[in-house]
Amino acid sequence: MNSKPKLAALASAAMLIGTSVAAHADHDDYRGGRNAGAQYDYAQVISSQPIVNYVTVKTPVRECWEETEYYTVNRRPYGSAGGTLLGAVIGGVIGHQVGSGRGNDAATVAGSLIGAAIGNDAARKRHGNHAEERHSRPVQRCETSYREHREERIDGYRVTYRYNGQKYMTEMPYDPGSKLKVRVDIRPAG
Secondary structure, eight states, rough: HOOOOOOHHHHHHHHHHHHHHHHHHHHHHTTTTSSSTEEEEOOOOOEEEEEEEEEEEEEEEEEEEEEEEEEEEEEOOTTTTHHHHHHHHHHHHHHHOOOOOOGGGHHHHHHHHHHHHHHHHHHHHHHHHOOOEEEEEEEEEEEEEEEEEEEEEEEEEEEEEEEEEEEEEESSOOOTTEEEEEEOOOOOOO
């Protein structure tokens, strides 16, 4: 079946596409698309002025100081718990002896409470009242605050330079010094 003419047409189309791509690539080289003809030279720097911006800078400052903190400690006299306990036991025994029948449990409880109060009071009188002791200790306190100040920041340089008798101006991130490297494209006019 006519496979030879189809094959020939496909081969011709492939060659035509390949040739046009190569021609287009050569055309890009000619117009400088691939740095063809680019050369470098040096221009004389006439002036370089810093571009200055003012910014507000916040700096954290931590300040610490020492304060005196007061606290109290309740001191119970030694042996007061034993007197209260002994009074509760004796009062409970007496209350149990006094009460009878259904009131026996209530009399025992009442006797224990009254005996505990009497025992505690007797222990206080014997050892003195419990005392509150006041103490102090140093405590460090800290606070962070922010101080603001304005700073000058150089954001780049406005550079004026001369090349082949012509003046040019550009902005750069650094000061180039007395010479500036420039790119020169050489291509035919037209």
